[in-house]
Amino acid sequence: MTNSMTNIDFVTSLVEGQYPVNKKEVIDQYQMSFEVNKEDIHSILTSLKAEGWIQMSYLSAIDWIDENEFELVYIVFNWEKPVYVQIRTRLDRDNPTINTIMPIYPGSKYYEREAFEYFGIRFPGNPDFEKPLILEDWDDMPPLRKDFDPRAYSDAHFSKREYTETYVVTNGEESKQEKRNERKKRMLNFGKGGKK
Amino acid sequence: MESTKFSPITKLSKEEVDRKWWEIGDFFRRNSLWMLMYCTGCCAIELPPAMTSAYDMERLGMGPMATPRQADVLLVTGYLSLKTLRRLIYTYEQMSEPKYIVGFGSCTINGGIYHDSHVVINQLDQYIPVDSYVAGCMPNTEAVMNGFIDLMELIKNKKADGWKRYRDNYEWYKKNQIDSLGEVRTHDEFHD
Numbered sequence: 001m002t003n004s005m006t007n008i009d010f011v012t013s014l015v016e017g018q019y020p021v022n023k024k025e026v027i028d029q030y031q032m033s034f035e036v037n038k039e040d041i042h043s044i045l046t047s048l049k050a051e052g053w054i055q056m057s058y059l060s061a062i063d064w065i066d067e068n069e070f071e072l073v074y075i076v077f078n079w080e081k082p083v084y085v086q087i088r089t090r091l092d093r094d095n096p097t098i099n100t101i102m103p104i105y106p107g108s109k110y111y112e113r114e115a116f117e118y119f120g121i122r123f124p125g126n127p128d129f130e131k132p133l134i135l136e137d138w139d140d141m142p143p144l145r146k147d148f149d150p151r152a153y154s155d156a157h158f159s160k161r162e163y164t165e166t167y168v169v170t171n172g173e174e175s176k177q178e179k180r181n182e183r184k185k186r187m188l189n190f191g192k193g194g195k196k
Numbered sequence: 197m198e199s200t201k202f203s204p205i206t207k208l209s210k211e212e213v214d215r216k217w218w219e220i221g222d223f224f225r226r227n228s229l230w231m232l233m234y235c236t237g238c239c240a241i242e243l244p245p246a247m248t249s250a251y252d253m254e255r256l257g258m259g260p261m262a263t264p265r266q267a268d269v270l271l272v273t274g275y276l277s278l279k280t281l282r283r284l285i286y287t288y289e290q291m292s293e294p295k296y297i298v299g300f301g302s303c304t305i306n307g308g309i310y311h312d313s314h315v316v317i318n319q320l321d322q323y324i325p326v327d328s329y330v331a332g333c334m335p336n337t338e339a340v341m342n343g344f345i346d347l348m349e350l351i352k353n354k355k356a357d358g359w360k361r362y363r364d365n366y367e368w369y370k371k372n373q374i375d376s377l378g379e380v381r382t383h384d385e386f387h388d
Contacts, residue, residue: 131385134279135278135279135315136278136279136282136383136384137278137377137378137379139378140314143314143315148314150312150313150314151312153314154307154311154312154313154314154316154318155312157375157376158307158316158317158318158319158376159318159319159322159372159376160306160307160311160318160319161305161306161307161318161319
């Protein structure tokens, strides 16, 4: 790395020089993202780790239901060259499977379990990606998929408080709602008001 | 010979004696409430000002307690997911009677902003008996202090009988718990 090179340039040349990149985005001087092919994930993460991106910060997933795809976001961080690198990839939504990155970042074990629990993405190679991590005794489809209806689930499982009438307790005082509305109206009529 | 110093003891039935002892006990209990704080939700942020010099809960005789077995009041501060509800029931059943519950915030009343979440329960009093609610999202610290005073009034008027209701309607509560939770026993990979 020459002195004139910024950290962003360094990452760009590292990733783009070796692997096909579908989409690149520089968010600011500390963050950038690449969208790459699913097959390149492991080799990109390996070369990033070799260059000092030793911290696996996060593994997230996004459900693009209209495109019938899941997007995985691996976020890694380097303490020497402070850039968060997001490596994104798309998975088929009908059979979302990608090999684990545990040999590269062992800490991803729990993120992968979480992604399986909430999105149903499978990670062969991770010994217990199917073990429940956060939800206990979950009996439905993965809850963060966009076609899961949380309201229907909630209505079916949890009793709701029913209110037979609507009323306001004022403790014997007059309701101040009208005054409040008037004040609001007056405020709106002020325009800009005050000194320029 | 009968003592002239004391008026003769009237014969009281066992119930009346019990009632008097309970009144004495309630007097001391309500003036020295030990709280067990179950700080899962955001309403827990109202407790530090209530406990420290701003509102000084200690003047009501309330203080924090470390373990459920020694605590009198269980404060449920905020929303409860299924996972925390399991632990809460476990904790509540460990407390020694008489025990009281104060529910904070709209989440314990009707689910609040989490009313349609896939893990947050909507009505706390379906699963464990709640003696006093403090409404608001989140409640003002004054409201929290007021809620504690309300609880003391309830204890004084013998209306804070949630623990009795729990004992009497145990099957009903258990059924609700199992309907929503599946299994009440808490287990996870780190303890099993």
